[in-house]
Amino acid sequence: MAFTPGTTALRGRILTFLRAPEAPGDRDSYTYIADGLVVVSDGRITAVGEAAALLSTLPVGMSVEHYPDSLILPGFIDTHIHFPQTQVIASYGAQLLDWLEKYTFIAEQRYADHAHAARNARFFLDELARNGTTSAVVYGSVHPGSVQALFHEAEGRGVGLVAGKVMMDRNAPTALTDTAQTSYDHSKALIGAWHGVGRQRYAVTPRFAITSTPGQLEAAGALLREHPGVYMQTHLSENLEEIREVARLYPKARDYLDVYDRFGLLGDRSLFGHCIHLSEREMARMHETASIAVFCPTSNLFIGSGLFDHAALENPARPVRMALATDVGGGTSYSLLQTAGEGYKVLQLRGQSWPALAAFDLMTRGNAAALGLSDDIGQIAPGRYADLVVLDPSSTPAMAHRREAIQGDLEEELFLLMTLGDDRAVRATYIQGRRAHDRDSVVI
Ligand code: GUN
Numbered sequence: 267m268a269f270t271p272g273t274t275a276l277r278g279r280i281l282t283f284l285r286a287p288e289a290p291g292d293r294d295s296y297t298y299i300a301d302g303l304v305v306v307s308d309g310r311i312t313a314v315g316e317a318a319a320l321l322s323t324l325p326v327g328m329s330v331e332h333y334p335d336s337l338i339l340p341g342f343i344d345t346h347i348h349f350p351q352t353q354v355i356a357s358y359g360a361q362l363l364d365w366l367e368k369y370t371f372i373a374e375q376r377y378a379d380h381a382h383a384a385r386n387a388r389f390f391l392d393e394l395a396r397n398g399t400t401s402a403v404v405y406g407s408v409h410p411g412s413v414q415a416l417f418h419e420a421e422g423r424g425v426g427l428v429a430g431k432v433m434m435d436r437n438a439p440t441a442l443t444d445t446a447q448t449s450y451d452h453s454k455a456l457i458g459a460w461h462g463v464g465r466q467r468y469a470v471t472p473r474f475a476i477t478s479t480p481g482q483l484e485a486a487g488a489l490l491r492e493h494p495g496v497y498m499q500t501h502l503s504e505n506l507e508e509i510r511e512v513a514r515l516y517p518k519a520r521d522y523l524d525v526y527d528r529f530g531l532l533g534d535r536s537l538f539g540h541c542i543h544l545s546e547r548e549m550a551r552m553h554e555t556a557s558i559a560v561f562c563p564t565s566n567l568f569i570g571s572g573l574f575d576h577a578a579l580e581n582p583a584r585p586v587r588m589a590l591a592t593d594v595g596g597g598t599s600y601s602l603l604q605t606a607g608e609g610y611k612v613l614q615l616r617g618q619s620w621p622a623l624a625a626f627d628l629m630t631r632g633n634a635a636a637l638g639l640s641d642d643i644g645q646i647a648p649g650r651y652a653d654l655v656v657l658d659p660s661s662t663p664a665m666a667h668r669r670e671a672i673q674g675d676l677e678e679e680l681f682l683l684m685t686l687g688d689d690r691a692v693r694a695t696y697i698q699g700r701r702a703h704d705r706d707s708v709v710i
C-alpha cells in the first residue's frame with residue numbers, strides 16, 4: 267500500500283521555533299500567528315502566514331481544515347523509544363538491570379514472530395500519532411524482522427523513522443543474543459534495504475556496553491565507518507550499578523563513554539540515552555565529538571535512575587548537544603507533553619528551571635536539529651514535510667478552568683499544556699499533510 271501525500275491547508279494558531287530560546291520571554295526565538303494558514307502541496311509545506319493574506323491565494327477547491335482555538339505546531343519528535351516494549355511499559359518495582367531481566371528480555375523474545383512484530387508495529391505507530399509524535403528514533407528487538415516490520419509499516423504511512431536492530435551478544439537470554447558477526451551481517455542487510463529508502467533511516471544499535479562484547483562494538487564501529495550517514499544509538503550512564511558493571515567488563519576504559527569512544531561510536535549522529543551520571547571528562551568529550559545526550563525524564567524517574575543534569579551539560583564552556591525522548595517502555599508515557607512536564611520536575615529537583623519555550627522548542631525544532639534533519643522536519647516553513655500536531659489547550663475541565671486565568675499568555679498556555687496535557691490535548695496529527703489522527707472522530 268503506497269502512501270499518498272496530502273494537498274490541503276490548515277488554519278489555526280500557528281507556533282514554530284526559529285532557534286533555541288535563551289530565556290522565558292524570548293519573543294524572537296519563535297514565530298506565532300494568531301490566525302494563520304499552513305498551505306500544503308504533495309506533503310510539503312508551500313506557504314505559511316496570516317490567513318487573511320493567504321486564503322485568497324489558495325487554488326480553487328482546496329479544502330481548509332480550520333482549528334480556531336487550537337495551536338498548530340510541527341509534529342513532535344521522539345529521539346529514543348523502544349518498539350518491542352509496548353507491553354513492558356508500567357512494569358512494577360525494579361531498577362534497571364533487574365527490570366531488563368524480569369520484564370524487557372521476556373517481552374522482546376516475542377518479536378522473533380513476524381506476525382507479532384507486524385501487529386505491534388501498527389499499534390506503535392497508531393499510538394505515536396495519537397500523541398502527536400510524527401517522527402521517532404526507535405530501538406527494535408535483536409531480530410532483524412522486527413525492524414523490517416516497523417520500517418515497512420512506517421513507510422506505508424509516510425512516517426519518517428530512524429531505527430535499528432539491537433545488537434546484543436552477551437548477558438542476555440540465548441534467544442535474544444546474536445554474535446558480533448551476525449549482528450554485523452543483519453545490520454548491514456537492513457542498512458542496504460532501508461537506509462535512505464523513502465523517509466527511513468538506519469541507526470546502528472548496540473544496546474549498551476553490558477550486552478556487547480568488544481568484538482561486537484568493533485563491528486558496530488565498522489558499520490558506521492562503512493556507511494557514512496547512518497546513525498548510532500545506545501544507552502550511557504543511566505544507573506550506578508550499570509556503571510560499575512561496565513567498569514568491570516571494560517577495565518581498560520577510562521570511563522563509560524570511553525568504552526564507546528574506543529570503538530569509534532561517538533559523533534554528531536550518535537545518540538546516547540540517559541547520560542545521568544557523567545563525569546566532567548565525559549561531558550567534555552561529548553562536546554568535542556558533537557555527540558548527543560538524550561534526556562528521558564519519565565524513564566529516569568520510573569526506573570529510579572537519577573536526575574539528568576541539564577545545567578552541567580549546557581555549560582557554555584563545552585555545551586553538550588541535547589535531545590528529549592520518552593524511552594517507552596522504561597518511560598511511562600508516549601506523550602512528549604507529559605515527558606516535558608516530567609522533565610520540568612526533574613530539573614526542579616536539581617534546582618534548575620526549564621521554560622516552556624525551551625521544552626516546546628526541543629520537542630520540535632531542537633530534536634530535529636539534533637538529528638540533522640532540520641531541512642525536513644521540526645519547523646513550519648516552506649519546504650518542510652507537513653508533519654503537524656494540532657493541540658487543544660482546553661482538552662480537560664481542569665485545563666479549561668486553569669486557562670481562564672491565563673488570559674491568552676502564550677508561554678503560560680504552553681506550560682499548562684506540558685503540565686496537564688497528554689494524548690487528550692492532541693486534537694489532530696498530520697503526516698505529510700494527511701490526517702493520521704483525529705481525536706474527535708475516533709470511536710471508542
Ligand atoms: N539500558 C539497556 N537497555 C535498556 C532499555 O531497554 N531501557 C532502558 N531504559 N535502559 C536500557
Ligand code: ZN
Pocket residue numbers: 346347348501539593596
Ligand atoms: Zn532506552
